Each structure stands twice: as structure tokens, then as C-alpha cells.
Amino acid sequence: MTPRERQNLTNGLLFASPWITGFILLTAGPIVASLYYSFCSYNVVRSPVWIGLENYRTLFFEDPHFLRSLYNTLYMMVFGVPSALALAFFMALLLNAKVKGLAIFRTIYYLPSVVPIVAVAILWVWILNPEYGLINAGLALFGIHGPGWLTNPHWSKPALILTNLWGVGNIMIIFLAGLQQVPQALYEAAWVDGAGPARRMVHITLPTISPVIFFNLIMGIIGSFQYFTQVYIMTTGISPEHGGRAGGPQGSTLVYALYLYQNAFQHFKMGYASAMAWILFVVTLAIVCLVLKTSGWVHYTED
Amino acid sequence: MMFASISKSGPGHTIRRRVQRIVLAIVLASITLASGCGQSNPEGPVEIVFWHAWGGFEGKFLEKLVEEFNETHQDIHVRPSHFVIGDKLMAAIAGGIPPDVVTVWDWMLPTMGEAGCFFPLNEYLAAEGTGPDDYLPNIWEYGMFGDSKYGVPTALNVWMLFYNRRLLAEAGYDESNLPSTIDELRTAAQKLTVYDENGKLQRIGFIPQIQYGYMWMWNFGGQLYDPKTRKFVFNSPENRRAMEWIRSFYKEYGIDTYRRFEAAFGEYDSPNNPFYKEKLAIREDGQWQLAFVQKHAPDMEYGLIPFVSGVEGKKSMSAVTGSFWVIPTGCKHPDQAWEFLSWLIAAPQSARFAAELCNIPPTRAALEDTGYEKVRNSRMKIFIDFILEGRVRPLPALPVGQYFYNEFNNISEAICAGQVSAEEGLQQLDERLQNELDRSLRHLGIAKQES
Numbered sequence: 001m002t003p004r005e006r007q008n009l010t011n012g013l014l015f016a017s018p019w020i021t022g023f024i025l026l027t028a029g030p031i032v033a034s035l036y037y038s039f040c041s042y043n044v045v046r047s048p049v050w051i052g053l054e055n056y057r058t059l060f061f062e063d064p065h066f067l068r069s070l071y072n073t074l075y076m077m078v079f080g081v082p083s084a085l086a087l088a089f090f091m092a093l094l095l096n097a098k099v100k101g102l103a104i105f106r107t108i109y110y111l112p113s114v115v116p117i118v119a120v121a122i123l124w125v126w127i128l129n130p131e132y133g134l135i136n137a138g139l140a141l142f143g144i145h146g147p148g149w150l151t152n153p154h155w156s157k158p159a160l161i162l163t164n165l166w167g168v169g170n171i172m173i174i175f176l177a178g179l180q181q182v183p184q185a186l187y188e189a190a191w192v193d194g195a196g197p198a199r200r201m202v203h204i205t206l207p208t209i210s211p212v213i214f215f216n217l218i219m220g221i222i223g224s225f226q227y228f229t230q231v232y233i234m235t236t237g238i239s240p241e242h243g244g245r246a247g248g249p250q251g252s253t254l255v256y257a258l259y260l261y262q263n264a265f266q267h268f269k270m271g272y273a274s275a276m277a278w279i280l281f282v283v284t285l286a287i288v289c290l291v292l293k294t295s296g297w298v299h300y301t302e303d
Numbered sequence: 304m305m306f307a308s309i310s311k312s313g314p315g316h317t318i319r320r321r322v323q324r325i326v327l328a329i330v331l332a333s334i335t336l337a338s339g340c341g342q343s344n345p346e347g348p349v350e351i352v353f354w355h356a357w358g359g360f361e362g363k364f365l366e367k368l369v370e371e372f373n374e375t376h377q378d379i380h381v382r383p384s385h386f387v388i389g390d391k392l393m394a395a396i397a398g399g400i401p402p403d404v405v406t407v408w409d410w411m412l413p414t415m416g417e418a419g420c421f422f423p424l425n426e427y428l429a430a431e432g433t434g435p436d437d438y439l440p441n442i443w444e445y446g447m448f449g450d451s452k453y454g455v456p457t458a459l460n461v462w463m464l465f466y467n468r469r470l471l472a473e474a475g476y477d478e479s480n481l482p483s484t485i486d487e488l489r490t491a492a493q494k495l496t497v498y499d500e501n502g503k504l505q506r507i508g509f510i511p512q513i514q515y516g517y518m519w520m521w522n523f524g525g526q527l528y529d530p531k532t533r534k535f536v537f538n539s540p541e542n543r544r545a546m547e548w549i550r551s552f553y554k555e556y557g558i559d560t561y562r563r564f565e566a567a568f569g570e571y572d573s574p575n576n577p578f579y580k581e582k583l584a585i586r587e588d589g590q591w592q593l594a595f596v597q598k599h600a601p602d603m604e605y606g607l608i609p610f611v612s613g614v615e616g617k618k619s620m621s622a623v624t625g626s627f628w629v630i631p632t633g634c635k636h637p638d639q640a641w642e643f644l645s646w647l648i649a650a651p652q653s654a655r656f657a658a659e660l661c662n663i664p665p666t667r668a669a670l671e672d673t674g675y676e677k678v679r680n681s682r683m684k685i686f687i688d689f690i691l692e693g694r695v696r697p698l699p700a701l702p703v704g705q706y707f708y709n710e711f712n713n714i715s716e717a718i719c720a721g722q723v724s725a726e727e728g729l730q731q732l733d734e735r736l737q738n739e740l741d742r743s744l745r746h747l748g749i750a751k752q753e754s
Contacts, residue, residue: 041746044397045419045632049749062738131567151562153720245709249562250716265390266705268418 038275043268055275066276068251069259070283072157076227076255077287080161081220085213088168092175106176113169121233124163125150128234150234153252160253163230171216178212179205210298218288225284228257256280348380349639356388356406356626357660364659372646379639392631396420401631403640406457409697410704412446412627416453417702417747421629423451427641440693442665446627448700454627455648458662460589461686461695462518462622464608470495470506470584471606478606485522485548485613488585492552495584504556504564509585511549513715514708518587520545521620521696523613528699533744535736538729545613546718546725553719574599589624590686594661607685623695625662650674663687702747703739710735 001009013020038055040048059066095106112120127134128149136146149159186204195203206213235253236246247254247262260280264273357365362385369383381404386392388408393415395401407415415421428434435443445456471481474494482488488509495508511519517527525541528534553561568582569575572595577583579600585608596603610619628648630640646652650666654674657664661678663686664670670679670687679687689695701707710732718728 041750043418043750044393046750049746051746051749058742064735129566130563148559148563148566151566152559245712248716250720250722251713262705262709265393266709267703268393268414 034274034277037271038278040271041269042271042274044270045268048271051271055272056279058272059275059279065251065254065259069254069256072252072254073225073227073256075157076161077221077224079158080164080224081217083161084165084168084171084220085216087165088171088216089175089213091168091172092179095172095176096179110169110173112166115167117167117229118233120163120167121230124166124230125234128159128163151249153250156235156249156252160231160234163234171220174212174216175209178209182208207299208301211300214295214298218291221287221291222284225280226257227255228261231255231258232261348376348378349636351379351381351404351636351640351643352402353381353383353643354386354392354402354405355383356386358385361660365656368647368652368656372643376642376646379643381643388626393420396631396633399633401633403630403634403636404644405629405631406626407454407629408626409446409456409624410701410708412454412629412704413448413700414702414704416451416629417448419750420631421453422632422634422637423453424455424630424641425450425452427645428452428455431645437666437668439663439665439667439670439690441695441697442623442690444700445623445697446700448702454629455644456665457626457628458653458657458660459665459690460591460624460662461689462515462587462589462610462624463686463689464509464585464610465578465588465592466585466606466608467578467581467583468604468606470581474584481606481608483608483611485611488608488611489548489551491585493555496556504560506581507556507561507564507583509583510552510556510561512587513549513719514712515587515622516546516549516715517698517711518610518620518622519549519613521622522610523548524617528701530699533740535733535740537732537736538726541614542729543725546715546729548613549715550719550721550725554721558720572599576600578605579603590663590683591661593682607682609685609689618692618694621689621695623690623697663690701740703736703743706739707736710739 037048039050039052041051041054042048091109095102095109099105115123126132130136130146130148130151133146133149135149139146147155149155149162182205186208187200190200190204231253232246235248247258256276257280260273260276263269263276353369355362355365366383369381373380386405388406388411392401392405392407412421416423437443439459442456442459446454466481471477471491474491476482476491482491492508492510495506496504497506499505520527520537520542523541523545525539525545526536527542529536556564564582568577569580576595576599578586578588578592579596596605610621612619628644630637630644634640647656648666650664650668650672651674653664653666653669654672656662657669658675658678661683663683664672664675669675699707714723714728714732714735717723718725723731
């Protein structure tokens with residue numbers, strides 16, 4: 001390394017130092033600490049006490065809500081991520097068509113993603129209201145007696161997935177960018193060969209943007225494991241004294257992150273919650289690795 | 304300046320550049336780490352930060368009381384602010400910058416107290432000569448898990464059955480024939496429930512709310528927990544009968560139908576409260592409802608049923624709930640904090656505060672105080688008598704308060720939805736709570752030994 005390079009490196013590090021300091025103190029530090037706490041009984045106020053594997057043992061063998069919350073989260077992932085990708089892709093296709101007023105349509109479809117997540121959640125509580133809600137009013141026009149979306153344990157998770165579909169604008173934008181990268185020459189060649197729209201889609205569009213689909217899939221999986229805000233707001237009941245309980249009805253929306261939060265900040269079991277966080281990390285890692293392993297369908301075009 | 308010096312690299316500049324860089328780094332780092340530490344002036348009065356949980360007219364009145372204190376106490380200045388009881392307090396205590404006096408819910412008191420969040424007030428209370436006899440019956444023990452008194456009650460709430468006088472009159476009820484047994488209440492509920500021509504629920508006569516099911520367990524003669532042996536005793540014949548009775552309501556209306564009906568209820572603290580809107584004819588509620596009705600539905604005529612007992616010859620029971628004032632550990636001026644708190648809970652202040660909130664003051668002296676006289680002789684009398692006759696109970700004080708509350712709800716919900724039988728459910732409840740309590744006590748024991 002020449003003195004000049006070393007100088008540049010030092011200067012660069014110095015300018016990045018606020019971020020580096022913040023990262024070490026506020027992110028990396030707590031992450032490492034949480035691994036230690038996961039083997040402790042720790043309530044934040046008293047100093048942590050080493051209890052070995054007890055937190056993990058309790059989670060796997062005694063806690064009835066742990067597996068349920070994992071199930072609820074996996075449910076949200078298995079049904080929520082593909083439907084969000086499909087809808088976003090469909091919308092991106094429409095918005096990639098050459099029609100008049102394209103900019104306006106794009107704005108309109110992206111708009112919901114700009115609304116703060118808390119506002120969206122509160123809005124959807126009303127849209128999903130079984131008696132006064134828009135959705136059930138719409139269903140009633142067709143003579144369908146709509147379900148009690150958030151009040152019925154069989155419908156509560158689909159209701160949350162439906163809510164999430166409203167905010168797929170971000171995924172849609174990425175798809176749209178991907179679609180615009182597809183070389184026109186390929187379409188023209190296919191057209192000359194007599195390929196119809198369906199074949200062009202299957203043999204050109206999908207393979208070319210498969211890295212984008214893959215990216216969105218991975219991000220969607222990670223996002224679904226962290227899913228918290230909407231469910232916390234939408235399932236908190238109204239109770240005059242105790243401030244309501246999230247995760248209902250009958251625990252059907254107790255997702256992993258919500259249960260982790262309850263343990264950490266309501267039951268003051270920070271060590272237990274840390275153990276949950278590390279299990280979540282391992283599960284996420286495993287699923288992402290699995291997806292990576294089976295990513296033979298992703299085509300990368302060489303430049 | 305900085306950029307100019309980077310391009311030069313003569314040896315004479317090196318040290319100055321180093322210094323400049325270090326200064327810059329320190330400045331940037333301190334910006335990232337900057338925190339709003341308060342300054343305290345050693346000459347002026349001691350500042351006491353007071354977080355209370357009351358908004359609206361209640362909060363305004365409390366802050367007026369604080370002003371009075373500040374005017375009469377030159378060496379202490381109390382700064383009140385309203386906060387929503389929640390994570391914020393735990394974060395402040397863990398971060399070492401707690402408020403000096405703060406409000407917490409009753410179930411949080413032993414949970415956070417045993418966790419080491421609050422100063423035990425035993426010595427302060429003893430120094431003032433305050434003891435169990437100064438409080439209303441059973442109120443001294445309220446919120447105590449072991450021997451430590453981690454807080455003092457702010458004001459008490461007692462529960463009753465509120466009924467809509469007009470609707471009950473329509474169904475043929477008046478003061479003389481109000482439901483007075485479990486079966487009569489059940490019949491009244493059926494009589495008062497209304498469906499429209501499509502079979503859709505329009506009004507519910509009465510339905511026991513799942514989260515308050517323990518009140519009915521007491522009325523059926525059951526117990527929840529034995530503080531002497533520290534064992535949960537939910538699975539008893541009395542409690543099974545109570546749960547089956549509660550479940551019968553949800554079975555009759557259908558739990559799904561009921562929840563849909565409930566989802567359309569208006570906000571509790573508003574004129575759209577389902578009780579004012581005649582969606583519920585009889586409802587379990589606290590005495591603050593006396594003030595709420597006056598505020599939101601002044602024309603409404605309502606009456607009170609002092610609960611009904613499920614055991615022949617036994618008097619009905621009710622619940623007492625409320626909040627506590629505590630001094631968090633890590634508070635810089637516990638003595639001054641106590642001086643303020645002691646003033647606030649003294650009879651004249653406590654009486655006026657409880658009167659304004661339509662609550663019940665926790666001490667005998669405050670109850671007898673002239674500041675409370677008007678309220679004592681109003682419709683509040685029945686609530687106060689319940690306490691004085693020892694007919695109210697608090698939920699058990701536990702180091703696992705929120706867990707208890709969550710699990711009670713989970714299992715009661717499962718029983719009412721027919722997922723488990725009352726017996727299975729209560730058995731599960733006992734096991735889960737016992738496991739959690741034992742585990743928590745074991746961990747607390749180790750933590751106390753080590754520190």
C-alpha cells in the first residue's frame with residue numbers, strides 16, 4: 001500500500017467513523033450481547049444470570065405458544081410472499097404496457113406504499129370490519145355474507161395477508177425496473193419466430209427477470225419473519241383497563257415477532273426473547289439457504 | 304481546509320493533520336452519541352420528575368394538585384408529565400434515567416417490583432407510622448407478593464353490573480325484581496337479547512366478558528391462587544362451574560356471531576359506547592362509569608346490580624382494580640420523591656383526587672375526609688360499601704402478572720370457543736401458570752443471591 005493509499009484509507013475510515021461507531025455500539029454490540037443473554041435469565045434491570053440451555057429447552061419442549069407463533073409466521077410466509085409477488089408482478093406488467101397516462105397509473109398504484117404502515121393498519125381495521133367494512137359491504141352486493149375477518153380465527157391470517165397486498169408497490173417498482181431491462185431484440189426475434197404472448201412471457205420475460213423475482217422472494221421471506229407492526233395494531237382489542245391484547249382471536253395471529261416482543265417487553269424475559277431471536281435467525285438462514293440451493297431456475301445473463 | 308491539507312503531504316503538516324482528523328472524529332462521534340442529559344442546579348430546588356397516567360380533565364386536576372405542592376414546598380419542584388404506561392418506563396429504568404415518581408397498573412407492581420424496578424417503601428411507611436389499619440379492608444395487601452411494599456395505591460376501582468333502566472323496565476324488571484341469582488341473570492340476558500327479522504343480533508342482554516371471568520369464579524365460590532403455598536388452584540369444581548356458565552353464553556350466541564357484533568361497538572370512552580347505544584342491556588363495568596355516563600350520555604337512566612352470587616346463602620363478590628404510585632430504582636432523590644408522594648396520598652389530597660376521578664380513595668382517613676363527602680353519599684356508596692364489607696378482591700399479586708393475564712385470557716377464550724373443555728382448560732391454566740411462576744421464582748432467587 002502506498003502512503004497515498006494508506007492516507008486515503010485512514011481518511012475514508014475517519015469519515016465513515018460515525019457510522020462505524022454507531023454500527024459497533026448500536027448494532028453489532030447488541031447482537032453479540034443477545035447471544036450471551038440467550039443463555040441467561042435477564043430482565044434488563046438485574047444483571048443477567050447464566051442458566052445454560054434452559055431458555056432453549058423451555059421454548060422447544062414447554063412453551064405452547066412458541067411452535068404456534070412459528071406456525072403462524074410460516075403460514076404468513078408460505079401464503080403471503082407468493083401472493084404478494086404474483087400481484088406485484090401482474091401490476092408491473094400492466095404498468096409496463098404502453099398506454100396513455102402511464103405516469104398517473106404508476107403513481108396511483110405506488111401510492112399505498114407511501115402511506116405510513118400504522119395508518120394503513122388502522123385503515124384496514126375498518127375496511128375489514130365485519131359489520132361496517134368496505135369488503136363485506138362489497139361482498140354483500142353479490143349476496144355473500146362476508147366473514148368476520150379479524151374476529152374469526154380461520155380468517156384472521158388471510159385478512160392480514162390481504163392487508164399486506166395493498167402495500168406491494170415497492171416490490172412492483174423493482175419488477176417494473178426489471179421488465180424494462182429485458183432486451184427488446186429478444187421479443188422481436190421471438191415475434192419473428194411466431195411466438196405468441198404466452199410463450200414470450202414464459203421463454204423471455206420470466207427467465208430474464210428471474211434474478212429480480214429471486215431478489216424479491218428472498219426479501220419477502222426475510223420480511224415475513226420480521227412481520228410485526230400491522231398485526232400488533234390490527235389485533236389489539238379495546239379493553240378499558242388492560243390496554244388490549246395482540247395476537248387474537250384465539251392466538252391465530254400470534255406471529256413470531258409479536259410473541260418475541262411480548263416476552264421481552266411485557267414479561268420482561270429479555271434472555272428468553274434473545275433465545276427466540278437467535279432461533280429466528282437460524283430458521284431464516286436455513287430457509288434462505290434452501291431457497292438459494294434450489295435457485296437453478298434463476299438465469300443470469302452475462303454482459 | 305481539511306480537503307486542502309489532504310492533498311499536501313509534507314512532513315511538517317502531518318502532526319497538524321492528525322490532530323485535525325482526531326478532532327473531527329471526536330466531533331462526529333460525539334454527534335452520534337449525543338444524548339439529552341439533563342442538568343441539575345445544586346443551588347435550586349430538587350427537581351422531581353413525575354410521570355402520571357391520566358389525560359384529559361383527570362390529568363389537569365392532578366397537575367393542579369402538583370402546583371399546590373410546588374407552591375408550598377420551596378425546596379422541591381415537581382415536574383409532572385402524562386405518559387402511557389408501557390415499554391417506555393422499563394427502558395427508562397434500565398437506562399438509568401427513570402422518573403422519580405411514576406404510575407403503574409396493579410399487575411405490574413409485583414412483577415416489576417420483584418424484578419428490581421422499584422424502591423420498597425416499607426421503611427418510609429413505617430417511619431410515618433402507616434400500617435394495614437390505615438387502609439380499607441384488604442387494600443394494604445393489595446399488590447404485595449412478598450413482604451415488600453413496592454408502591455402505594457393511587458385510587459381504587461370497584462366493579463358492578465350496570466343496567467339500562469329503560470330496557471329492563473320494558474322487559475318487566477324494576478328495583479323489586481332485579482336478577483339476584485346466576486339463573487335469574489341468565490334468564491334476564493335471554494329476555495333482553497334482541498334479533499332482527501333476519502336473525503341478526505341487535506342487542507345482547509348480558510354476556511360475561513372473557514377477560515373478567517375471574518369475577519364470576521369468585522362468585523361461584525372459587526379461588527384462583529393460594530398465596531400461602533404459592534400454588535394456582537383454578538381447576539376446582541367451583542371454577543369449572545363458573546367457566547361452563549360463562550361458556551353457555553358464548554355457545555348460545557355463537558362466539559363468531561358475538562365477536563362480529565362486538566367488532567361493531569363504538570369506542571369505550573365516547574358517546575358511542577355500546578352500553579349507551581343500547582347494544583348491551585347489562586354490562587360489567589367499573590365505578591368510573593358513573594362519571595363517564597355523565598360526560599357522554601347524561602340523559603341515560605341506568606341502575607346497578609351488586610353482582611349475583613352463584614352459591615346459595617353467600618354474598619356476591621366483586622373485583623378491585625387500579626394503579627399504584629412507585630419510586631423507581633435509580634431515582635436520584637428518593638427522599639424528596641417520597642416527600643411528594645407522601646403529601647399526594649395524604650387524606651386531603653387523596654380525597655379530592657378520588658372525588659374528581661369518581662374513584663375510591665384507598666385509606667380510611669381519605670374516605671372520611673370532607674373533600675370526599677359529596678361523592679361518598681352519591682351512587683358511589685354501593686361501591687364503597689362493597690370494599691368496607693370485604694366483598695372485593697384484587698387479582699393475585701404475582702411476579703408474572705402480565706403472563707397471568709395473557710394466559711388467563713388465552714385459556715378462557717379457548718374454553719368459550721369450545722376448543723377445550725372447562726376441566727382441560729383450567730388444568731392447563733394451572734400447569735402453565737405454575738411452571739411460569741416456579742421458573743420465575745427460581746431465577747429471581749439466583750439473581751438475588753448473586754447480587
